[in-house]
Amino acid sequence: MSKVSRLSGEDMIEHPFIEKKDIRSETCLTCHPEKKDAKFVHTALGMGCTNCHRVTSENNKTTITLLATGGDLCAICHAAKKNSVLHGPYKAGQCLVCHDPHTGDHPGQTRAEINTLCLSCHGRGQSNVKVNPETQLVALLGNQSVSLDDYRQAPKLELDRGGTSGHPIVGHPLVGKDPRNKDATLSCLSCHDPHSSALPKLMAAGVKSQTDLCAECHK
Secondary structure, eight states: OOOOOOOOTTTOOEEOOOOOOGGGGHHHHHHHHGTTSSSSSGGGGGGGGGEEEEEEEEEEEEEEESSTTHHHTTTTEEEEOOOOOEHHHHTTTOHHHHHHSSSSSSGBBBBBBOOOOOHHHHOOGGGOOEEEETTEEOOGGGGGGEEEEHHHOOOOOOOOOOSSBBSSSTTTTTSSSSSTTTTSSSSSGGBSSSSEEGGGGGTTOOSSSSHHHHHHHOO
């Protein structure tokens, strides 16, 4: 898969000048309070902004870079999974396509509710897709984007009207109570792992086959 355009560890952002003595998280959050004010906050914020950002102040100029590029930055804390089947964005290090690195209104700082997030790439809605003709990037949730080729390669689901049922067969619900987890609601994550799996189609962990997965709910 081709990678989307994004800030690399070498790219530099010009920033209003900050004295070296003031380079600390408290200073950052004074001007960027939205980075900590949300229902779900990335635990990395508690470790300090400089755990992900490198700040240099000299000659009355402040520049900011990332410590690493894309998924390599996330991998500093989040160990890469070694399963044989990898979700396309995860494999390409495009963590920010699905996650906000700071805060969010959903668990894991996902950019939308799980089914909405997944269907932004896997739903049948090409007629509504916005493609930049110059960059050939498809606009997604949270001002993120993927290449048109990657978007086309993502399997598209033929869902029933309303998008709340129809996968993996006609009439199968995608919302409601989760029979596999009484404390969760039914979603794409009930059957699929969003990052990696030892089974085809990113089947959820704990089963040996798709048949076993189905049998957990359909005794």
